[in-house]
Amino acid sequence: MKASPIGSCLLGLAAGVAMSVSPLAFSAASAQDTPVRGGNLVMLRAEQLRTLLPSQPTDNASIWVIEEVFDTLLLPKADGTGVVPDLATSWTQSSNGLEWTFHLRHGVTFTNGQPLTSKDVKFSIEQTAKPSSPFAFIDASIAKITTPDPYTVVITTKKPFAPLPSDMAIFANSIVPYNYAGMKPADFAKHPIGSGPFMLKSWTPGVEATFDRNPHYWRKGLPYLNSITFKTVADSNTRANEVQGGQAQIDEFPAYSSISALQNSGGSVKVGTFPSSRVDFLSINNTKKPFDNVDVRRAIASAINKNTLVKVVLFGHGTPAGAYMSPSSWSFDKSIKGYPYDMKAAKAYLKKSPVPNGFSGTIMVASGNSDQQTMAQIIQASVAKLGIKLTIQTLDPSAAYEALQNGNYEIGFGYDTTDIVDPDEIIRFVGSYEGGSHSLYSFYKNKQIDEWINKAAMLNDQAARQKLYFKVEEQWNKDSPDVPLFYTPEVYAYSGNVHGFHPFVTGNYGLVNVWMSK
Amino acid sequence: MTEASQITERVGPMMRTSRSGRRRNQHLNFGVAIVGIVVMMAIFAPLLTRYSPIDQDFSATLQGPSWTHLLGTDNLGRDLWSRILYGGRIDLFLATVAVAAPLVIGTAVGALSGYFGGWFDVIVMRIADIVVAFPFYVLVISLVFIFGNGVGSIFAAISIVSWVAYARIVRAEALVIRSTDFMDALRVGGIGTVRIVFRHLVPNVVSQAIVYAMSDIVANIGVIVTLSYFGMGIVPPTPDWGSMMADGQPFFVGGYYGLMVIPALAVIVTSFGLSLIGDGLANVLRVKR
Numbered sequence: 001m002k003a004s005p006i007g008s009c010l011l012g013l014a015a016g017v018a019m020s021v022s023p024l025a026f027s028a029a030s031a032q033d034t035p036v037r038g039g040n041l042v043m044l045r046a047e048q049l050r051t052l053l054p055s056q057p058t059d060n061a062s063i064w065v066i067e068e069v070f071d072t073l074l075l076p077k078a079d080g081t082g083v084v085p086d087l088a089t090s091w092t093q094s095s096n097g098l099e100w101t102f103h104l105r106h107g108v109t110f111t112n113g114q115p116l117t118s119k120d121v122k123f124s125i126e127q128t129a130k131p132s133s134p135f136a137f138i139d140a141s142i143a144k145i146t147t148p149d150p151y152t153v154v155i156t157t158k159k160p161f162a163p164l165p166s167d168m169a170i171f172a173n174s175i176v177p178y179n180y181a182g183m184k185p186a187d188f189a190k191h192p193i194g195s196g197p198f199m200l201k202s203w204t205p206g207v208e209a210t211f212d213r214n215p216h217y218w219r220k221g222l223p224y225l226n227s228i229t230f231k232t233v234a235d236s237n238t239r240a241n242e243v244q245g246g247q248a249q250i251d252e253f254p255a256y257s258s259i260s261a262l263q264n265s266g267g268s269v270k271v272g273t274f275p276s277s278r279v280d281f282l283s284i285n286n287t288k289k290p291f292d293n294v295d296v297r298r299a300i301a302s303a304i305n306k307n308t309l310v311k312v313v314l315f316g317h318g319t320p321a322g323a324y325m326s327p328s329s330w331s332f333d334k335s336i337k338g339y340p341y342d343m344k345a346a347k348a349y350l351k352k353s354p355v356p357n358g359f360s361g362t363i364m365v366a367s368g369n370s371d372q373q374t375m376a377q378i379i380q381a382s383v384a385k386l387g388i389k390l391t392i393q394t395l396d397p398s399a400a401y402e403a404l405q406n407g408n409y410e411i412g413f414g415y416d417t418t419d420i421v422d423p424d425e426i427i428r429f430v431g432s433y434e435g436g437s438h439s440l441y442s443f444y445k446n447k448q449i450d451e452w453i454n455k456a457a458m459l460n461d462q463a464a465r466q467k468l469y470f471k472v473e474e475q476w477n478k479d480s481p482d483v484p485l486f487y488t489p490e491v492y493a494y495s496g497n498v499h500g501f502h503p504f505v506t507g508n509y510g511l512v513n514v515w516m517s518k
Numbered sequence: 519m520t521e522a523s524q525i526t527e528r529v530g531p532m533m534r535t536s537r538s539g540r541r542r543n544q545h546l547n548f549g550v551a552i553v554g555i556v557v558m559m560a561i562f563a564p565l566l567t568r569y570s571p572i573d574q575d576f577s578a579t580l581q582g583p584s585w586t587h588l589l590g591t592d593n594l595g596r597d598l599w600s601r602i603l604y605g606g607r608i609d610l611f612l613a614t615v616a617v618a619a620p621l622v623i624g625t626a627v628g629a630l631s632g633y634f635g636g637w638f639d640v641i642v643m644r645i646a647d648i649v650v651a652f653p654f655y656v657l658v659i660s661l662v663f664i665f666g667n668g669v670g671s672i673f674a675a676i677s678i679v680s681w682v683a684y685a686r687i688v689r690a691e692a693l694v695i696r697s698t699d700f701m702d703a704l705r706v707g708g709i710g711t712v713r714i715v716f717r718h719l720v721p722n723v724v725s726q727a728i729v730y731a732m733s734d735i736v737a738n739i740g741v742i743v744t745l746s747y748f749g750m751g752i753v754p755p756t757p758d759w760g761s762m763m764a765d766g767q768p769f770f771v772g773g774y775y776g777l778m779v780i781p782a783l784a785v786i787v788t789s790f791g792l793s794l795i796g797d798g799l800a801n802v803l804r805v806k807r
Binding site for chain 2: 235236237240241254255257258259260261262308311312365367368370373374376377378380381391392393394
C-alpha cells in the first residue's frame with residue numbers, strides 16, 4: 001500500500017520527461033534500433049539437418065544451415081534481383097563470353113585458421129561438379145577452372161553461359177578447404193570447416209545443432225549473435241508454444257491455421273510473411289503405370305480445386321499456381337493457367353486414357369505433416385469421383401523423402417524454392433530429368449525442353465531467354481508431369497526481441513545480420 | 519478345512535466383504551453403463567446423425583458447435599459428431615474382434631501345452647518367450663509397417679503378438695488341473711485326448727482368459743488409436759479417434775481445441791468404462807472363489 005503512491009509518482013515523472021524532453025525520447029528509440037551483440041538464438045524447424053557437406057543436400061533444412069556456415073563467391077540479393085560480392089570482390093566476363101575471372105577477397109580465413117585461396121575455390125566447385133553431386137547440373141557448363149594466383153580464379157565455360165555468376169552464389173558452390181582439410185567427405189560433413197559467420201559447436205542428428213559465432217569472420221563486428229541453435233520440433237503446437245513462452249525465438253513454419261491467432265495474440269510474437277520463390281506440387285511418378293499416360297495426369301490435374309487448397313490448407317496465405325516457375329522470377333509465364341478445376345474435363349481426359357473407368361493407387365504423405373494429410377484427403381475425395389481410388393500411405397518424413405528421390409512412390413507432395421536468383425536452376429530442377437530432382441521426382445524426360453533450357457543459358461539477352469523459358473513452361477504444362485498447386489510466401493513466427501530477420505527470396509536465413517534486444 | 523474354521527474365517531471380515539462387494543458391483547454397473555452407451559452410440563450411428571463422416575464441405579470449415587453441427591466441423595468441413603460416432607464404430611469393433619483370435623488361439627495352444635508338457639510345451643513356450651522379449655508396441659508397429667496400413671494388418675499384428683498372454687494364463691491353469699483326480703478318472707475311463715482337452719480341460723481353465731480379454735480390449739483400443747495417431751493405423755478417410763486427434767492437433771494453437779480434445783475424451787471415457795468392467799469382473803470372480 002505504501003509503494004503505490006511512489007509508483008504512480010514515478011510514472012507521472014516518466015511521462016512528464018518523455019513529453020517535455022523529446023530528444024531524450026528520440027535517442028531511446030534509436031537505441032532500440034542499434035544492434036546489440038550477444039544472445040543465443042534458437043530456431044525451431046519441422047525438418048532435421050541432414051548433412052553439412054555443401055555438395056550433397058537437396059533439402060532446404062540442410063541447405064539453409066549450410067549457408068550460415070560457408071561462404072560463396074557471390075551472394076544473392078535479398079529481393080532476388082541480382083548478385084552482390086561475397087568472397088569475390090569483383091568479377092569480369094571475357095569478350096568471347098567463355099572466361100569468367102573472379103578476384104578473391106584478401107584476409108579471409110577458415111575456422112581452422114587456414115587462409116582461403118583460389119586453390120580452395122577450385123577444389124570446392126570441382127566437388128559439386130562431380131556426377132555424384134545432385135547439383136552437378138549447376139556446374140555442368142564449366143570446362144575448366146584455373147588459378148593464376150592465390151587470389152584469382154578463372155572459370156572457363158564450354159559455351160557462353162549467362163547464369164554463371166548466379167551459380168557462384170548457390171550453397172552447393174560453397175567454398176570448403178582444399179581436400180576437405182585432409183578429412184574424408186563423410187567426416188567433413190559432420191565436422192565442417194567453413195569461413196561463414198557461424199561454426200559448428202555440437203550436433204545431435206535429428207535433435208538439434210548448435211553453431212557459435214565465428215570469431216575470425218571477415219565481416220568485422222558480425223555476426224551479432226553469440227550462437228544459433230536449430231532444433232527439430234515436428235509438432236507445430238510445440239513450436240508455437242516455445243516461441244510464445246520464450247524458450248525459442250523463431251518458429252520456422254507456424255501452422256497456417258494458427259497465423260491469425262498468433263498475430264492477434266497482441267503479445268511478444270510477430271508473424272513475418274516474406275516473399276518467396278516457393279512453389280508446391282503434387283508430384284506424380286511418370287514411370288509408374290498408369291501415370292505414364294499424359295491423359296491420366298491431366299485428369300488428376302483437372303480434378304484438383306486449387307482455390308480450395310489455398311483456402312483450406314493455407315487459410316488464404318498463398319495463390320493457386322499455373323506455371324511451374326515462381327511469380328518471383330522474371331521467367332514466370334503468367335499466361336499459363338495450368339488445368340482449371342473442371343470435373344467434366346477431368347472425366348473426358350480419363351476417357352481418352354487406357355484406364356477410362358479409373359484405377360487404384362497410393363498417395364504418399366509424410367507423417368506429422370498435417371498440410372499434406374489434409375491435401376491428400378481433399379484430392380482423394382475429388383479423384384474418387386473419377387473412379388480413381390487413392391489410398392493414403394503415411395511414411396516417416398525421411399522415408400518419404402527417400403521414396404520421392406528413388407521414385408519409390410506413385411503420387412506424393414514436393415515443393416521447390418530457388419537457391420539462385422537466375423531462373424536457370426529451377427527451370428532445370430523441375431523441368432529437366434538432369435536437373436537434380438529428376439523433374440521434381442516425376443522422372444519426366446523431354447529432350448526438346450532440355451534443348452531450350454541449354455540454349456537459353458547461352459544467351460545474355462534476358463528477353464530472348466524469357467521467350468525460351470515461356471516455351472519450356474508451356475510444353476511442360478501440356479505434358480503435365482506434376483501438378484503445380486500454389487505459390488506461398490515463407491512464413492515465420494518470431495519473438496519481438498528478434499531484429500533484422502529477413503529471409504531472402506532464395507530462402508537464406510541471413511542470420512548474420514540478426515540481433516536480439518534484451 | 520473344517521466347517522468350523524470356515525465359519526470363523528467368514529465371521530470377521532464378512533461385513534467388509536459384502537460392502538466392498540457391493541462397491542465392486544457398482545464399478546461393474548457403472549462400467550457397463552458407460553460402455554453400453556458408447557456401444558449403442560456406435561451401433562446406431564446412422565440414426566444419431568444426418569451427416570456422413572467423410573463428406574467434405576468447404577463452405578463450412580472449422581465451425582464451432584451449433585444446432586446444425588453439434589460438435590462443430592473440422593478443417594475439411596466434416597461433422598465432428600458424425601466422425602466421433604463412426605470413429606467409435608471402427609475402433610470398438612476392431613478392438614473387440616482383435617481379442618477373439620488371440621483368445622481362441624492362445625487358449626488352445628496354452629491348454630495343449632499345459633496338458634501334454636514335454637517337447638511341445640518347450641517349443642511353444644520358447645516361441646512365446648521370443649514374442650514377449652520384444653516390447654509390445656515395438657513389435658506391433660514393426661508388424662504393421664511390414665503388412666502395410668489398414669484394418670486387416672492391425673488385426674493380424676495384434677493377433678500375432680497377444681495370443682501369448684492367453685497361452686501363458688491358460689497353460690498355468692492347465693498344469694494344475696491336468697494332475698487332478700477327475701482328469702485321471704477321465705483318462706482311466708478311456709476318453710480320447712482331444713475330447714478331454716477341449717470338453718473337460720478348457721471349460722475349467724478359460725475363465726481367467728476371458729477376464730483378461732476384457733482388459734485386452736482396452737489395450738487394443740490403445741494400440742489402434744496410437745497407430746492411427748501416428749498415421750500407421752486406420753487409413754483416411756475412414757474416421758477413427760486416433761487419426762482425428764492427429765488431424766486436429768495443428769489447430770490447437772489456432773484455438774480450435776475441440777478437434778483434438780473431443781476424440782481424446784472419447785478414448786478416455788471408453789477406456790475408463792472398459793477398465794471398470796474389467797475390474798468389476800475380476801473382483802466378482804474372486805469373491806466367488
